[in-house]
Amino acid sequence: MDQALSYASGPTDSPLLTETIGANFARTVAAGPDRAALVDRAAGTAYTYRELAEAVDAFALGLLARGIRPGDRVGIWSPNRTEWVLTQFATARIGAVLVTVNPAYRTHELEYVLRQSGIRLLVSAPVFKTSDYRAMVGEVRDACPALEQVVFLDGPDWDGVVAAGRALDPARLAEVAATLHPDDPINIQYTSGTTGFPKGATLTHRNILNNGWFVAELQGWTHEDRVCLPVPFYHCFGMVMGNLGAVAHGSCMVVPAPAFEAAATLKAVEAERCTVLYGVPTMFIGMLADPGFASYDLSTLRTGVMAGAPCPVEVMKRVISDMGMTDVTICYGMTETSPVSTQTRVDDSLEQRVSTVGAVHPHVEIKVVAPDTGEVLPRGEAGELCTRGYSVMKGYWDEPEKTAEAVDPDGWMHTGDLAVMDADGYVGIVGRIKDMVIRGGENIYPREIEEFLYTHPDIVDAQVVGVPDAKYGEELMAWVKVRPGAEAPTAESVRAFCTGRLAHYKIPRYVHAVEDFPMTVTGKIRKVEMRERSIELLGL
Known part of the structure; x- marks a missing residue:
């Protein structure tokens, strides 16, 4: 081949x-x-x-x-x-x-x-x-x-x-x-x-x-x-x-x-x-x-x-x-x-x-x-x-x-x-087929945004899911865990942090600070559950 x-x-x-x-x-x-x-x-x-x-x-x-x-x-x-x-x-x-x-x-x-x-x-x-x-x-x-x-x-x-x-x-x-x-x-x-x-x-x-x-x-x-x-x-x-x-x-x-x-x-x-x-x-x-x-x-x-x-x-x-x-x-x-x-x-x-x-x-x-x-x-x-x-x-x-x-x-x-x-045969996982978010026709892989959010000084862990949106089909919501003693970031402060460093369509519209993510016992994040709970939280 x-x-x-x-x-x-x-x-x-x-x-x-x-x-x-x-x-x-x-x-x-x-x-x-x-x-x-x-x-x-x-x-x-x-x-x-x-x-x-x-x-x-x-x-x-x-x-x-x-x-x-x-x-x-x-x-x-x-x-x-x-x-x-x-x-x-x-x-x-x-x-x-x-x-x-x-x-x-x-x-x-x-x-x-x-x-x-x-x-x-x-x-x-x-x-x-x-x-x-x-x-x-x-x-x-x-x-x-x-x-x-x-x-x-x-x-x-x-x-x-x-x-x-x-x-x-x-x-x-x-x-x-x-x-x-x-x-x-x-x-x-x-x-x-x-x-x-x-x-x-x-x-x-x-x-x-x-x-x-x-x-x-x-x-x-x-x-x-x-x-x-x-x-x-x-x-x-x-x-x-x-x-x-x-x-x-x-x-x-x-x-x-x-x-x-x-x-x-x-x-x-x-x-x-x-x-x-x-x-x-x-x-x-x-x-x-x-x-x-x-x-x-x-x-x-x-x-x-x-x-x-x-x-x-x-x-x-x-x-x-x-x-x-x-x-x-x-x-x-x-x-x-x-x-x-x-x-x-x-x-x-x-x-x-x-x-x-x-x-x-x-x-x-x-x-x-x-x-x-x-x-x-x-x-x-x-x-x-x-x-x-x-x-x-x-x-x-x-x-x-x-x-x-x-x-x-x-x-x-x-x-x-x-x-x-890649050219050397090394593999990068960009997400689950079913986790991919399509916003206004753009394919977005949550993994890339999660990696970027780790660079935020107050965020120790981040998970991104897609939620329904009337205009774009889907919008991004970031669930974040905050380092002890830090103030929970707002959607505005996260957007400000991302602006100029991520393409506009990859910037989360919603931000939700949590103590823990819903997980399977094998340590896999339950994004299906996160999506359902996000829809409830936002009243969508």
């Missing part, structure tokens, strides 16, 4: 892993049984790889004793903790499909996921924060005929499964492992659909093991790395890019807290001498703004990933300069692609790391196409980003029509994201 077109394929010199997650885990344990594997700060526990393998095997055998077989769905509904990791690797050992349930779900969403995926056994925390999981499970249980067993953590349920496993012949695990294949589905993740019910992206051993491996490879991980993971495990960022990346490299997983807390994360980095730190941009913003930030020793940090949402330039610069993460990388992807399709490299320029989401991943193809015709566009032109390769999901669980809408007959996953590929 002509180099001037927006198409690129990743390097293939390092081969794909052709084993199951269980086989890969066993290989890592054999290579360094006494190496540090997992530290759970809230529980006060630490495991070597030998100890982790023993705990994983006991729970895997316990699941077999409870009648779970390859292909059966096992759900996990819990914040980040040791048992989450044990369940992840135990289900992989016996070929059960792990269904990761968002800890923020309420009964309506829980019931949908339990029914839609046909979960036979659910591992659940009893409570977390204001969520009484035990009561919610009780409420929906009768409506979920496939759900036969619930194993609550912190009590006799979990202990009973482990005890049953210890009574079983360990040879059973090898017998089951011999029947498993890398292309078997092993994980269902419900994408946080901003409209309608979430869809269950079905991922294989091959999908997620390789993606975790290459994300970590591109950061240069070895068995000496200690990886701080404040990102949620129920999502690819935590369980694939974090846990699978770490185990494939024999690195140590550090769980700073059940859910993200800035101080707990900074404390974990210092106490555990972490070399790697993961987070969505809002997490890094939170850590940099922590009152005690300057007092933490973060000198061991080297690399990590910022992903999950567009990364503000100023935040990236501070992560490199103030947190010492000189080799920090940016990743772009989606659950349906296991998740990562592009990543910056550790030796990329600051400009590439702050203005792009990197170049194509190994063994993956990407292209930018015209959304209406599907034609590959010249480099430099904005269109829909599509990706193809080992990382594309098997499909949405039990939803062939929805799968066909997302993955075309040639195997290309259509991301719904607007992207531009």
Whole structure:
């Protein structure tokens, strides 16, 4: 294909892993049984790889004793903790499909996921924060005929499964492992659909093991790395890019807290001498703004990933300069692609790391196409980003029509994201196709205006949405978070700040100061909700 077109394929010199997650885990344990594997700060526990393998095997055998077989769905509904990791690797050992349930779900969403995926056994925390999981499970249980067993953590349920496993012949695990294949589905993740019910992206051993491996490879991980993971495990960022990346490299997983807390994360980095730190941009913003930030020793940090949402330039610069993460990388992807399709490299320029989401991943193809015709566009032109390769999901669980809408007959996953590929093959995400604002015939990408508003001395975060307008079709509204102690900017003051520096049609007409943006638990801004609330606020 002509180099001037927006198409690129990743390097293939390092081969794909052709084993199951269980086989890969066993290989890592054999290579360094006494190496540090997992530290759970809230529980006060630490495991070597030998100890982790023993705990994983006991729970895997316990699941077999409870009648779970390859292909059966096992759900996990819990914040980040040791048992989450044990369940992840135990289900992989016996070929059960792990269904990761968002800890923020309420009964309506829980019931949908339990029914839609046909979960036979659910591992659940009893409570977390204001969520009484035990009561919610009780409420929906009768409506979920496939759900036969619930194993609550912190009590006799979990202990009973482990005890049953210890009574079983360990040879059973090898017998089951011999029947498993890398292309078997092993994980269902419900994408946080901003409209309608979430869809269950079905991922294989091959999908997620390789993606975790290459994300970590591109950061240069070895068995000496200690990886701080404040990102949620129920999502690819935590369980694939974090846990699978770490185990494939024999690195140590550090769980700073059940859910993200800035101080707990900074404390974990210092106490555990972490070399790697993961987070969505809002997490890094939170850590940099922590009152005690300057007092933490973060000198061991080297690399990590910022992903999950567009990364503000100023935040990236501070992560490199103030947190010492000189080799920090940016990743772009989606659950349906296991998740990562592009990543910056550790030796990329600051400009590439702050203005792009990197170049194509190994063994993956990407292209930018015209959304209406599907034609590959010249480099430099904005269109829909599509990706193809080992990382594309098997499909949405039990939803062939929805799968066909997302993955075309040639195997290309259509991301719904607007992207531009530059002359060097680096990709910039300019927004969601559905977030693009058309004002008086001009296409406006909110991302560009958000980046500009970060340069305002009193604004620490900004999100821009389109609202209906009788004259122009749409107008821009900026939601802004203000730095502590500063006065909330008015629409007039923001317009004055923008005038002469942004084209007139890109200057927000409305400004709304907020404490927080509506978000999905994966750290994605819910622009659909922002738009609805903006229309109400403005009385449109």
